[in-house]
Amino acid sequence: MGETTAQALITVHRPAAVWRDRARAYWIEVDGVRVVRIGADEQLDLPVPPGVHDVRAAIDWTGSPVVRVEVAPGGRARLTVRPAGSSLQFWQAFTRRGYLERTAD
Template structure:
């Protein structure tokens, strides 16, 4: 049995520390507009999940600047740019914009949903 010297490949310790932040997107429960439909959540242009009424999505991201958007069919929210720092959580709320009778919003590319950051900072 060999005790010394040890090869690095035999007993290596991964010292890499991942710096992450978290983005949380919440969709409120209730209401009847889109109650049976899912909203897609796009982070930095890529779909990272879908939200049903009353659900929440959590995504770990590297610290820095990101974009976030909620979409449904051909419409959705405006694209929100934000910065999140290491070990912090950015919380957003994704909900229908306007009321159920605001039918004209369905024909816009970014007016059907509203996406707001909980703390009000972007």
């Protein structure tokens, strides 16, 4: 019989928003590829091969900085994504990586 490779998970949580982006979905990118959209007050489990992965959240032309996570076989990395700053900081929409905040839990 063939050997099976254990998967790993990246869990992404997006808390409910007061109003900024509440009706909009964010793209979650893993290793430079857009893999799934996440709405407000959602949590998603993304199966990935064990190892090191670069994760980023994006909306339109902007998003979060890339975070590098390492996930062991059968393990899980937990991330949270939300709007950065406040809705009064409109200038963030004009930056490539300052509009969204992504944190490792």
